[in-house]
Amino acid sequence: MNKKPIVDQDRRRKRALAAFQLLIYGYLFTMFLIQLYMYSVRDW
Amino acid sequence: MSILGLQGTFDTSSAYDGHDQKSRQAQRQADKWMLPGAVMMTTAILGPIGFPLFLKGVALQRKAAAAGLSVRPLICTLLGYLVIMDSGLNSIGWSLDLIAHHSLINRTLVTAWGNMFDAGYFWHYNELWIGGTGAPGEKSWEIALVPTVFCMRLAAAIGFLQMKRWGHQWLIVTCWFGVIYWVGYVANMTVFADLRYNHVVFPVLGWWIYDIFYITPFLAIPYLHTVNREIFTD
Numbered sequence A: 001m002n003k004k005p006i007v008d009q010d011r012r013r014k015r016a017l018a019a020f021q022l023l024i025y026g027y028l029f030t031m032f033l034i035q036l037y038m039y040s041v042r043d044w
Numbered sequence B: 001m002s003i004l005g006l007q008g009t010f011d012t013s014s015a016y017d018g019h020d021q022k023s024r025q026a027q028r029q030a031d032k033w034m035l036p037g038a039v040m041m042t043t044a045i046l047g048p049i050g051f052p053l054f055l056k057g058v059a060l061q062r063k064a065a066a067a068g069l070s071v072r073p074l075i076c077t078l079l080g081y082l083v084i085m086d087s088g089l090n091s092i093g094w095s096l097d098l099i100a101h102h103s104l105i106n107r108t109l110v111t112a113w114g115n116m117f118d119a120g121y122f123w124h125y126n127e128l129w130i131g132g133t134g135a136p137g138e139k140s141w142e143i144a145l146v147p148t149v150f151c152m153r154l155a156a157a158i159g160f161l162q163m164k165r166w167g168h169q170w171l172i173v174t175c176w177f178g179v180i181y182w183v184g185y186v187a188n189m190t191v192f193a194d195l196r197y198n199h200v201v202f203p204v205l206g207w208w209i210y211d212i213f214y215i216t217p218f219l220a221i222p223y224l225h226t227v228n229r230e231i232f233t234d
Helices: A004-041 B013-042 B047-066 B074-099 B104-116 B138-161 B165-191 B205-226
Strands: none
Touching (some): A004 B205, B013 B047, B047 B074, B074 B138, B074 B165, B074 B205, B138 B165
């Protein structure tokens, strides 16, 4: 079997997983910032 | 078994079988320490006892690997037990709140937790008809996740630790479940943040410092999608 497509597929898979990680941690960080903002505007 | 049918001349069966048997024994011995250790850690209270037991098992497995025995890769061991603990910790806390909300241990531990980090477990506690947490949406998460995702994750982790193909596949499925419930749960925490982080000892930051550990299952997804699947058997 030709190895090139597998390597390419692997590279694309790793890139997709990196993008997914950035997305999910970005989402969590955004939620954290929203909570921090809410915390700062109300005098808890 | 023999090579080229020359019985007795190149007999490899005893060496292979012996190695296989020793490897299985070593793995079993290590798991005998790691499993009770991990289960104790899922109870939270017995965690300080469980942790050294777990480490003893890890040490035994590393020793066996160094001796050349065919034991489970360390990353699989850590990942499998991490998922057992993740599902166990979530299940025990939420099951207590769901079905044992009036027990003394629950009222002591959970409301103390609520007072410290998350008022969802303090505000109007045990005042709903179903009892337990009064935080909006929280009860629904308990009902939705404990009998489904966390049970599936526990089963998947056991299969994964046995290096079964279904264990690997179901760990992938339940890790993606994990993404969905985390997105939903964190959104819920944020929408009701002014209720849940109000008048607690460590608002916002405290919850995040504690709960950031719950994202660890996401770290498994890249590994599960890139690992050589041939190491798992039917």
